[in-house]
Amino acid sequence: QVQLVESGGGLVQAGGSLRLSCAASGRTISSYAMGWFRQNPGKEREFVAAISWTGGTTRYTDSVKGRFTISRDNAKNTLYLQMNSLKPEDTAVYYCVASRRAPATTAATYDYWGQGTQVTVSS
Numbered sequence: 001q002v003q004l005v006e007s008g009g010g011l012v013q014a015g016g017s018l019r020l021s022c023a024a025s026g027r028t029i030s031s032y033a034m035g036w037f038r039q040n041p042g043k044e045r046e047f048v049a050a051i052s053w054t055g056g057t058t059r060y061t062d063s064v065k066g067r068f069t070i071s072r073d074n075a076k077n078t079l080y081l082q083m084n085s086l087k088p089e090d091t092a093v094y095y096c097v098a099s100r101r102a103p104a105t106t107a108a109t110y111d112y113w114g115q116g117t118q119v120t121v122s123s
Contacts, residue, residue: 001112002112012120019083020094024098028074029077094118
C-alpha cells in the first residue's frame, strides 16, 4: 500500500504561483509512475500531469503546458507540481496519484490517490 498526502494548496491571485507537494509513505515511490489530477464539484476528474518512475518522461494536459512542471525526488519519496501563471480556470481540488503502470492520462490507470488539496485562483 502507498499512502499519499498532498500539501501546498491555497488561495492565489491570477498570474501567481504555487507549488504542490505529495509525500508518499508505506512504500518507496521509485518504482511508481505518479501524477496529478484535478476536480471541481459536479465535474469529472481531469488529468493534469504525469511522470515516469525515473522522471525521464512527463506528460501534461494541453491547458497547463508551459505553465506547470511536474517533478519528483525519489530519495525524499515526494512528488511536486510547480504551477506558474495561474488562471481562475485552474481552480480545483488537486489529487496526487500513483501507479505501477506507465504514466497515463486516464484516472483508472492509477491505483493510489491522495485526499486532495484545494487550489483557488482569484481573478
